[in-house]
Amino acid sequence: MVVAEQKPLSEILEMVQPYKKILVAGCKGCVTVCNAGGKKEVEILAAELRIARKKEGMEGDVREITLERQCDPEYMEQLEEAIRDRDAVLSIACSVGPQYIAGRFLDKMVFPGLNTTFIGGSLEHGVFAEFCQACGACGIHNFGGLCPIARCSKSLLNGPCGGSSRGKCEISKEVDCVWQLIYDRMSRLGQMDRLTRVIPCKDWTTSRDGGPRKTIREDLRL
Amino acid sequence: MVPCTGRVDVIHLLEAIEEGADGVYVAGCLEGDCHYISGNLKARKRVERVKKILSDLGLEAERVEMYNLSAAQGPRFAEIAREMTEKIKNLGPSPVRATAKAA
Amino acid sequence: MKSGSNLEKVLSAGHFAVTGECGPPRGANAHVVREKAAHLKGIVDSVNMTDNQTAVVRMSSMAGCLILLQEGLEPNLQMVVRDRNRIGLQSDILGAYALGIRNMLCLSGDHQKFGDHPSSKNVFDLDSMQLIQTVYRMREEGKFINGQEIDTPPKMFIGAAANPFADPAEFRAVRLGKKAASGVDFVQTQCIFNLDRFERFMQQVRDLGLDEKVYILGGVTPMKSVGMANYMKNLVPGMDVPDEVINRMKGVAKKDQAKEGIAIAVETIQRLKEMKGIAGVHIMAIEWEERVPEITEMAGLLPRPKV
Numbered sequence: 028m029v030v031a032e033q034k035p036l037s038e039i040l041e042m043v044q045p046y047k048k049i050l051v052a053g054c055k056g057c058v059t060v061c062n063a064g065g066k067k068e069v070e071i072l073a074a075e076l077r078i079a080r081k082k083e084g085m086e087g088d089v090r091e092i093t094l095e096r097q098c099d100p101e102y103m104e105q106l107e108e109a110i111r112d113r114d115a116v117l118s119i120a121c122s123v124g125p126q127y128i129a130g131r132f133l134d135k136m137v138f139p140g141l142n143t144t145f146i147g148g149s150l151e152h153g154v155f156a157e158f159c160q161a162c163g164a165c166g167i168h169n170f171g172g173l174c175p176i177a178r179c180s181k182s183l184l185n186g187p188c189g190g191s192s193r194g195k196c197e198i199s200k201e202v203d204c205v206w207q208l209i210y211d212r213m214s215r216l217g218q219m220d221r222l223t224r225v226i227p228c229k230d231w232t233t234s235r236d237g238g239p240r241k242t243i244r245e246d247l248r249l
Numbered sequence: 250m251v252p253c254t255g256r257v258d259v260i261h262l263l264e265a266i267e268e269g270a271d272g273v274y275v276a277g278c279l280e281g282d283c284h285y286i287s288g289n290l291k292a293r294k295r296v297e298r299v300k301k302i303l304s305d306l307g308l309e310a311e312r313v314e315m316y317n318l319s320a321a322q323g324p325r326f327a328e329i330a331r332e333m334t335e336k337i338k339n340l341g342p343s344p345v346r347a348t349a350k351a352a
Numbered sequence: 353m354k355s356g357s358n359l360e361k362v363l364s365a366g367h368f369a370v371t372g373e374c375g376p377p378r379g380a381n382a383h384v385v386r387e388k389a390a391h392l393k394g395i396v397d398s399v400n401m402t403d404n405q406t407a408v409v410r411m412s413s414m415a416g417c418l419i420l421l422q423e424g425l426e427p428n429l430q431m432v433v434r435d436r437n438r439i440g441l442q443s444d445i446l447g448a449y450a451l452g453i454r455n456m457l458c459l460s461g462d463h464q465k466f467g468d469h470p471s472s473k474n475v476f477d478l479d480s481m482q483l484i485q486t487v488y489r490m491r492e493e494g495k496f497i498n499g500q501e502i503d504t505p506p507k508m509f510i511g512a513a514a515n516p517f518a519d520p521a522e523f524r525a526v527r528l529g530k531k532a533a534s535g536v537d538f539v540q541t542q543c544i545f546n547l548d549r550f551e552r553f554m555q556q557v558r559d560l561g562l563d564e565k566v567y568i569l570g571g572v573t574p575m576k577s578v579g580m581a582n583y584m585k586n587l588v589p590g591m592d593v594p595d596e597v598i599n600r601m602k603g604v605a606k607k608d609q610a611k612e613g614i615a616i617a618v619e620t621i622q623r624l625k626e627m628k629g630i631a632g633v634h635i636m637a638i639e640w641e642e643r644v645p646e647i648t649e650m651a652g653l654l655p656r657p658k659v
Binding site for chain 3: 191
Binding site for chain 1: 258259260263264266267302305306307308344345347348
């Protein structure tokens, strides 16, 4: 899923401070799964905003809505009604959401309530880690099913570097050295000879380095 | 009415504050004795989260509190009630209350 | 001859080679480099010029190398893949060769988190292995990464680093083999304090026949104090400093610790001289270049051969 985390409350309050009528918009997609922007989080954030306003003796006009997703034009139509009288929208979908809102509702101020961090999964309830960098040319099968581009701090294709120590990356004891994991798994799979082959330079054009990407499925277009 | 403090969620505590409550406390079973195993531990984590939220909003974190006691501890229950009331009295009315009442 | 460099000549003639190291200053002060160079002149066969080591901004390795050339020393350009993409790397290799640099090391580079600009972007377009392949191809085929011909190809003597003390321990010698297969001519190892572990690594290297393919220079760093020893033991990634070494440094009075550190370095060099498969030593006297003449003298490495 796309993993995101909520911005610090102080940052959010500062962003929406000049606006009277706010709409907090959540998303039932990825951000619900990583507990950052689903219905529950919309309720909590809206309550926080209202408490902040009331504390200053102001009205807390904060409306709540949770959309199916904020990354499809059809679902964005559901916002029409809710957004009508609002001064600003605080979207707690991943950053695709606020961009969709900004693109469709040209006269409304939109703010991102989350910092979208990475493509990943949960390790255990409440802990999420990065697994993919969307390089556009997946080759994890060459590395025992693990991705060195996303999970090696230096994105080495011929790792590990000299900083790998006791299975941990040189940057932090909290970070596993994925090359240790790759080595362990490929040994287990009997692929040591594969591990001695030098992987040549990567073509990064399919990655973000080649420019913003688009996928067109002609077979699906109406 | 809840069967276990584990059923108390962040939003319930925030709603109480939003509606103008000067203080909210959650009284759960002694740690290790939860009838539903870990409900009281979850409640404590949520109370901690709400304390931080209040702090971030410039409100006193002490307005929300978690207590642990067994269902048999009548005197302790009364003691907690007195303790919390005293504490909140000293803090004064919640700054949210004025606006909440007006609304 | 691949590059015709002094280092290449010394090694191919079968001499025990000695390389030194120089860290450029955190400013545009060329004089600092000249002073350090003065200590090393005639004492070593060539000198590494580090490249924003520990991800701390310093005068560029290439500029430092040019100053060394001006002072009559032979430089070893260091190039990390952390800060430049393949366009910048290939461009700098051409520039370095044009300026007269003939040896270069292809390195990953410490992560920027360790340095003074941790909020910078990572590059890592290539890794160190692919950089070795690149430099090799430029020399042997006269081609860029994209296959196009280079007018006046650079012919560098290609070096890399090897860390026998990192993990996975069973893979370090194999990885050196990958560097050999990529075209590396010489490697300098991480500084050695644990000689038993190093000997085990060298056994794996010899078993793979790598000592016949690559010139291996053992890294040696003299310790100034117990504080430095502890720092290296606990805070530098990929370093193995055994307790015996710490205890030796602790066992002498503070004013004698530097002398003890030098004695340990000299002993290490002497063991390296006896070790099969070791072609030389790389002395990294960080901010202590003035003691290198003494170390090389005591270890019987002087005078340096004229080739």
